[in-house]
């Protein structure tokens with residue numbers, strides 16, 4: 426199905442849209458309310474709904490200013506579109522909004538003792554609608570393959586389900602994430618569990634996820 430890769434900026438102006446818009450300034454709350462959910466095999470997730478305020482404003486900003494990449498990938502004998510747009514910010518590259526620096530620093534302050542190192546990079550994914558997705562995987566391109574680590578994800582825009590299941594199969598957990606929510610996947614989560622953002626037939630708006638990782642974890 427044809428689809429343009431042009432950014433989808435939320436329309437403004439009508440009373441309904443204004444009332445749905447989170448008018449708060451872009452900022453972060455405290456991390457004190459984080460709640461840990463143990464998974465099996467030494468994996469866990471920490472959750473904090475609504476960590477970021479002004480999530481709609483940050484969504485519009487990121488959709489507009491980030492140089493999004495549309496990737497193609499070999500799938501057996503065919504080349505197909507990767508069903509989301511992405512942009513990876515390495516440790517030395519300026520992030521596209523100062524609240525991302527603040528989030529990285531706050532996460533480092535809270536987790537560095539347990540993690541043993543700071544969060545440094547920001548990977549961004551842009552899910553334009555329900556057809557965009559990420560298939561089951563662990564973040565195992567880097568050190569997450571061999572060692573315990575953490576991947577912290579801040580989500581803005583429409584809530585999409587983040588599904589988690591033990592690697593090799595088992596019951597999955599489904600967490601709706603958007604609107605400034607934070608999840609931190611920790612312990613053995615990248616090695617012993619997989620995660621995915623499934624496609625949905627629901628009429629959902631755009632979502633951007635911001636994944637903070639330590640250096641060498643992808």
Ligand SMILES: O=C(O)CCC(=O)C(=O)O
Nearest residue numbers: 550559564578587622634
């Ligand atoms: O969008 C998300 O919340 C997950 C993205 C993800 O798993 C990844 O980029 O590795």
Ligand SMILES: [Fe+2]
Nearest residue numbers: 562563564620
């Ligand atoms: Fe991932």
